[in-house]
Amino acid sequence: MLIIVESPTKAKKIAALLKTRTISTVGHFKDLPETVLGVDLASYEPTFVYLPKKEKLPGELRQAARGEQVFLAGDPDREGYAISTHIFEEVREVAASCLRLEIFEVTERGLRDSLAKAVPFETTNHGLYDAYLGRRIGDRLVGYLLSPLASRALGGSYSVGRVQSPAVRLVVDREREIRRFVATPYWVLAIELEKDGTRFTARHLRGKFEDQSEAAALAALVAKESHALAEKVELKEVRQFPKPPFTTVDLQAAAAARLKMTPEQTMRLAQGLFDHGLITYHRTDSVRMSDEFIEELRRFLTAALGAAYLPEKPHRYSSKNTQADAHEGIRPTHLHHGNEIGSLIGGEGLGPEHARLYELIFRRAVASQMAAARYDATALLFDVVGEKFRANGRVLTFDGFLKVYQEAEEEKERKGEEEPVQLLPPVAVGERVRKERELLDEKKTKPPGRFTFGTLVKELERLEIGRPSTYAAITRNISERGYVREEKGKVVPLPPGESLVDYLREKHPWVIDYELTRRMEGFLDLVVEKKETWQRFCKGVHGKMEYAAPVPRGAAGAPTQRQLAFAAKLAQQRGEAIPETVLKSGKELSAWIKQAVGEKPPSRRKAAGTGAAEGKGGEGAAGRKGTEGAAGGARRKAVRKAGAAGAARPGGGPARTTPAASTATEGGTGIGSCPACGSTVVESDKGFGCAARCGFMLWKDRLSRWKKEITAPLAADLLRGGPVSLKDLVSAKHDGKKFHARGILEQDPKYGWTIRLIFKDDPHSGNSAS
Template identity: 45%
Template sequence: MGEKTKKIVIVESPKKAREIQKYLGKDYSVKATVGHFKDLPEKEMGVDLKTFKPKFVIKSPNHRKMLSQIKKLSQDAEVFIATDPDREGYAIGYFMYEELKKKAKDIKRAEFHEITPKHIKEIIKKAPRFEETNFGLFEAFLGRRVGDRIVGYILSPIASKEIGGRFSVGRVQSPAVRLVVEREREIIAFKPTPYYVLSAVLEKEGIQFVSFYEKQRLEDKELAEKIYSDIKDEKTAVVVDVQKKQVKQSPKPPFTTSVLQQTANSQLRFSPEKTMMLAQDLFENGLITYHRTDSVRISDEAIKNIRKFIKEHFGQEYLPQKAKRYKSKNTQADAHEAIRITNFVPLEKQKQLIQEKGLTEDHFKLLKLIYQRTIASQMKEAVYERTTAKFDIKGYIFKTTGSVIAFDGYKKVYNIEDKEDTQKLPPLKKGETVKKVDQKLEEKWTKPPPRYTEGSLVKKLEELGIGRPSTYATIMKTIKDRGYVVKEGNALRPTEAAYELIDYLDKKYHWVVDYDFTKRMEQFLDYVEQKKKDWKEFVKQLYEKTQSSGRSVISKKMLDYALDLAKKHGKDISDILDNPEELKKFIDQHKETKPTEKQIAYARSLSEKTGLDLPEDVLNDKEKIKKWINKAKKEAMKSYKLSEKQKAVLIKNGREDLIDQPEKALKWLNSYFKKRRKK
């Protein structure tokens, strides 16, 4: 039985497990937890509100099976817990450590920042014992998970009841919704004002170029028209000044998570969650380093490889004398590397690797972006010769600039985003006269700020210190899934529900949407990670906030309902209309507990369709019948077939993805026709 001291490596994803298994060979057995295998229970709070002790449960029967397999294998084995190198990954690892510490001979912590044979073997060799790692990471996870659960579980039902409808409140999602709502209100309130742009087309040696009046924006229409008519008949312009200078443009640092999401959103139109899914695959297939990071640092060895690559493929002139070093804003981030390629080979070869791994065209597009940014970050600056010239036309000064690229530098690889104005100018000398061939006076209007895109919203959240690399994509997904924002093109527009929620929270629980408070709480978690603060203190602060709020808010729905009941029962409630507690009491005493005729008829028809039993007590109780109808509708949905007409509407609106999901399709169709009727 020499098999006993087998080495077990535990990672999160089965795909990653297969990849690592290939590199480590038969002495090792690589197993996957399939993501978080433990979490707070779905149907209850799962947190003791006196001690804040959480109750974590195994998420599914499959996870239970996986766990018992790993436990069996780990008996007297050497175990390497190699879940992802961040807070969430560490938490999965910690739960696994707790499960195995009495069984395994030894448990070590391995953090893989790239899935390449050399890196994995090195990390396994020097893996520390799990007990010696930073448990602060797990405590920061606890703070986040428990704190978010308390905020969501306590405030969502209150908000739903008081606003009327289904609303979800989140510690980080709600400030994100507030940003979108505020931007939309700025846009609605914006009043465009006119301004005037005056330009003259000049010519020398057959080369035409545009020059602008020295005050680029004129607010005064009369002045603009006067200058225009003064220069209209003038045929020449005199060069009064020529400045030439060399302008250098430095490459950008390699990608962090948020900048990758922003760039992929603006360049490729990928949503942050799509970017993260693709990046996850690239990471697991060994093509890029770990994709959740706020570091811009690149390891010395990688820099050596990149420099060698630049020299071989672009030549010595593209290689700076010294390697470029990028520093991260927060020093803690530098434990990790930036997101970079792991194979220092040309683009065609990168494409080949993508095909060999069976990945898609979209994977390649993202890899290409990471490849370009990685290589460019170590190349020489781009150099422009910029000429600025001033002209006198009838006593008015006009100005022009032109740039010629003298050396393309890093732009040979990465030439997106920054556009240098490259108007071609003829050689110009002070004192000479050039021809004026035309002039133009344009009226333009100031524009409102643009709507956020998912990329620019991630950027804003990062600027405000809200969210972390692992959460940006989830925040975007949540606010879309919960129906608070919709995408129009690439832009985000808030829905009616978003306005209702933000106005309510602003009045009643302002701290939830307070950017500064949210930022301070994120920093608190960072301190917990560094063992400088206690996670329970984090949770306690949030819990106390949820308990102390102003007076209850009366929603329009509640008020209308109370007035209806008062009319029905011939009661006068004018003296309690602004007292939420009394109003609620009145509603509870007088509300109808019997179902309506319509509800009863509907329930009976559903019972016939589905064959579900419809007990007598359900027919006599409004709440019970509602629950029964919802259950029966779900049952009916299983066999529901969309009509051809319904399918045609979905296809016409680009929602054919819903054809196989009748429940979602009907929801979408309902809201589609509702909007049509409103119009």
């Protein structure tokens, strides 16, 4: 018996509980390649490759699974099912049998229950994998085809995402709404009353007065009267019911409001709590708790607090997504007293941040099955010279669930500051209550509030954009790519984010259309249900773009300024005009440049060739600087073939994993666009040069003084613009000590195209790799 999971921590915990061999994949081990599209645009079939440093894992999985009953226990969601499918493709030929195991809590009881429900993997719903394919390939098409266009148009390195771009738009549009907002004054009229030593306030029923003179006239009229007549007294009991256990989104919002944690921090800590068997699975839309846990919880509450804190019947909550109730909401796996949390968390080797999040989850889940809080609410209606004023107050008579879980902070996040609760004295109808004074306050309308990361996630959920497993990645990505940042707990857009939204709104508005994005998510749900296909989803996404194949930046759409400048100088050298027919298309202009360079007189061809050999830029070449903070970063250095011949996906049919293409640009395959003229850059034995022979050349040994070779993936990153992470550079001055830096491709007047190193302490200067 062998269990394969995603997390090493979970594997260790399961092995200890079940005394069964358990190994982990540490998440995905196959994905689309980073340096090429990896998708057949005719069939949309993907090419999955093994991730760096995981090339040996498939062999290890096969070796471990040989002759065993294998339980594929990727997380119980689409991503986890996809990982399980990839494992299945690797081990199905050697394992005795393969079963799908969905683990919702890492406890001995939870694991035994899950094992009892495990089913042959071939019989599971492979619609989950199809939906994963649709999402992954659709996202790749959007990012790979639109990001170069945005980068070229905006002059930097920009990333377009099917879900992340609408999230950036939310932040940008909210900020612009705030900027456009013009505060308008209004006036609030109230009276202060006193009875039996208790002072309280009653407000005019009109609420807001937009006309100051009208409000002032009424205040003057009211000032002539010394008492207010009580016309109506309403006394009633108000009950405040607890909220259900956390869903993923509610947990992220509450942790942001109460604990000042980002969604990414919250999910990282929750993953640790889940892996150590302290909470149920944390990526869920469900608010349901199992009947067994509810019964256990009711017994616990009776013993701890007494029967008064239990509702007569258990609370039943319904999820927004009816399919979600196959899972549970986020809850603790064990019940204990609050003062035991520290020792419980410490005993698992976790830290204080884990404890804070665990306590939040624990209290919310326990409170969800407690009795409602009760208030005596009073509403008094007064008359003063014909004008009506109302005073509201309430008194807590039974704390109920509030004894365990207070909701004030979260409510303030969503609804803003409310009126202070006041204590009202007993008043009878017809009673005249002494008026102390009248209050006329000038106020101003307020703009909408900025999002926090928590409220941004809630808004994405409301718009049905993304899924619980993606929200943390969305907020992380838009921050890391320099589109937004957090200031004093609020999310504000940065200039690159605003520029990107403006570009997409003009050129590709469908990408940031909330309704269309929502419908895409709904379509993927239909794929899960096998009512639609992942190919139709990908075709629909691809069809929104006006081209059918990935092209180098500078070759799609209108020509870039660099292309036009280079072409103009080239035409001047040749003594001829650029044909008007090629001026509207970057692709056609690139072809004309290539032809024109090839037809140069011998002396000019030699000069161009010499320039390339010496690493010098050709005429018209310009330096290219990416936007600081924009998407960049190191790409994977190598990929290998993934998938085995004859492997099959669950349900039969050919595997979705196709043989991987080599990332080496054999035969002149383009790896990017030329920063000098916009044509394709291809790989040769010694470097990466412009296919149009404009003079651009980036040598593979350009970083040799730091013992690093420029590979095709690294060159592709540099060509995209913006700083690129350079790891494990070797310092000759410090006895071979390794260091990290960032590099940016620039044109040096003396050395041609080179790489300027940027160091953390001095981002504006650095050494050139010349």
